[in-house]
Amino acid sequence: MRTALPLLRRGVRFSSGPASLAGRVRWAVLVLLAVLLVALFVVVDVLLVVRLRSDLQTRLTDRAALAQQLDGSLSAQQLVSKLEGDGVGVQLCTEDEGCVSTPVAPQPPGAAASDDGQGQAARASRGPGGGPPAGPAPPDQVLRDGSTLFTVTRLDSGAQLTLSVDDSYVRETVTGLVVLEVVGGAGALVVGWFALGRVVAAALRPLDDMTSVARGIAAGDRGRRLGSGRPDTELGRTALAFDAMIDELESAVATAERSQQQMRAFLSDASHELRTPLAGFQASAENLLRADPDREERERALAAMVRESTRASRLVGDLLTAARLEEGVELQRAEVDVVELARQEVERQRLLGTGTTWGVEAAGPLVVSCDAVRVGQVLTNVLDNARRAVGGGGSVVVSVAARGGEAVLEVRDTGAGIPADQRERVFERLVRLDAGRDRRSGGAGLGLAIARAIARAHGGDLVAADPGAGGDPGADGTGPGAVLRLTLPLTPP
Missing domain, CATH: 3.30.565.10 (Histidine kinase-like ATPase, C-terminal domain)
Structure with missing residues (x-):
């Protein structure tokens, strides 16, 4: 297996960041959770403000509609008492009874306040030039003056009804909600950070198993495999691919070792085959050099040298042919x-x-x-x-x-x-x-x-x-x- 490690070293290298994979996953999930919480809180706050202000406007328009229904059947004081409450301020100005209002009388913006208010009511109840009333204002027309919502309605009897409500509590409610959201969101993120540690560790446990198996194989335990990969999951497919890669590596290593053994045996056999004719050739040459054989003995020695050199040459030629055939012959x-x-x-x-x-x-x-x-x-x-x-x-x-x-x-x-x-x-x-x-x-x-x-x-x-x-x-x-x-x-x- 170690012979295949250089091949792996020359292969694909994975970039290593400053943190572990588990840490990067935790930070990514935490950031995503924080973004989602912020977006959720913003949407909730905006919808709450819209809903509360819509309720205030509905409250004013409903009281104005109720005043139209009760106009003429109740006195001015009774009508004001009927309409007040739930933070709604009421002012009713008639020609006969003057202006009747709640303790905090609403004043429409731009209206000149008089000491007794009766002249203003009388002028407002009449039309241009002191004639009859100009007609009722639309009951659903709600105006704003700073933090105050108000509506001015001309009743059928000619009286002018002014309704107002203060919406500052809307800002107070939203501010309290924002503080609660910030504290709750921060707490949720802290709890989520520690919970993600366990969740990510459990989710990435197969990677730890792969690391353990790889280290065991590197230590010599080549039979270890993950063997539990499910092809319908990402980690399962990774585990199956890991096992297949190890099988191929072991097969390649076994083939390489077998080829090395065959090569060693082949070189040993080839050396043995070449040693015999070379030894015969050397013996015949030494006999010719050391002794002084007669003509017949010299011819036998020379014939033996030719025979042994021919055998060696044929063996070398066969070895070269076999090597060329392995490389591919044209x-x-x-x-x-x-x-x-x-x-x-x-x-x-x-x-x-x-x-x-x-x-x-x-x-x-x-x-x-x-x-x-x-x-x-x-x-x-x-x-x-x-x-x-x-x-x-x-x-x-x-x-x-x-x-x-x-x-x-x-x-x-x-x-x-x-x-x-x-x-x-x-x-x-x-x-x-x-x-x-x-x-x-x-x-x-x-x-x-x-x-x-x-x-x-x-x-x-x-x-x-x-x-x-x-x-x-x-x-x-x-x-x-x-x-x-x-x-x-x-x-x-």
Whole structure:
């Protein structure tokens, strides 16, 4: 797991602010709550002021309407007594009784106050030029003078009714409410701050679990997982993604470790393979330098040096080929008749394999888009293995056919065969299954690995099939000999 940490360090970095995530969430929620409270309080105060002033105006207009109804049925003093109360000041001026008012008589703005008030009432009750009354004023016309609301109404009898009310208590009520709102809001914010601490901690507990799991994995406990994520929640999806990321990292680390082990084993085997021909070459050279062999012995030493250098050169060439195939080989594709290619490779092997019977079975030409040189190299490696397997006797048959959109080339020999549990292992590098296939008989165990890599580069494959089960790879049949099957797509990938 530690090998993958540099990859994470080079990945996405999250910016860290001056406070923790929980602190930022608490401050954000608290600020939002404060804004909402202020907005709510402002709306409540405005609506309360409007409602209270509307009630005062309604109170005045209702008293004015009541005065119109009671006009003429009650005396001026009785009418004033009926209309006063609830903070409403009343002044009624008539021609007969003068002005009758409550202890605090309302005075409309702009009206000139007289000592007895009777002249003013008489003048107000008459129309222009001392004629009849000018008619009643609209009862719903409410005017303001400072903090006083008033209305002046001309009754049907000609009397002038003035109603007033002081709205200063509205400001006092709103001021008291604002003080209460400020104190209550501050207290609510303080309580909310401490409550948010617990709520946010509970909401962000899955993040603490992720931190604990990550630290446990970093400490070596790679099997730990969150495992409780719900895909319908944000934190649940994060937990599932976290587990998937850890699984992928573990898979990548396991693959890297396995590749390192394989590389170490490969280097060890390659060093061992190279050490043998180099040791033989060195021994022959030292024998020539230290001793003074006769002509025949010198020729044998020189021949041994040539043989060992050839083996070393072939092994190095195979290693380079295998490395290039892993990096990706560039194929020179062309239309190739694989039946004719198989016949050419078999004819070449017939010249080398004395005593071996060779044959090609094909219904007719089969053209495939492939790299003829590379596919020929595959057939050469497979046929070389078959020739060594039969040991100078027996037979090797190559069958070519089209099957399921693929060209199938099967090489069947009558040798000892390949055990079922070794049919995949033969394609590993530097693997030889028995003593009959040692380094003296040729091959360092790279031929089939190179052949499979070339086949897969073409989009096909090379497998060891079961000769006793119709050539199905991986079956546990016990048929004689071995069958190696090469498949190439008829249409290039």
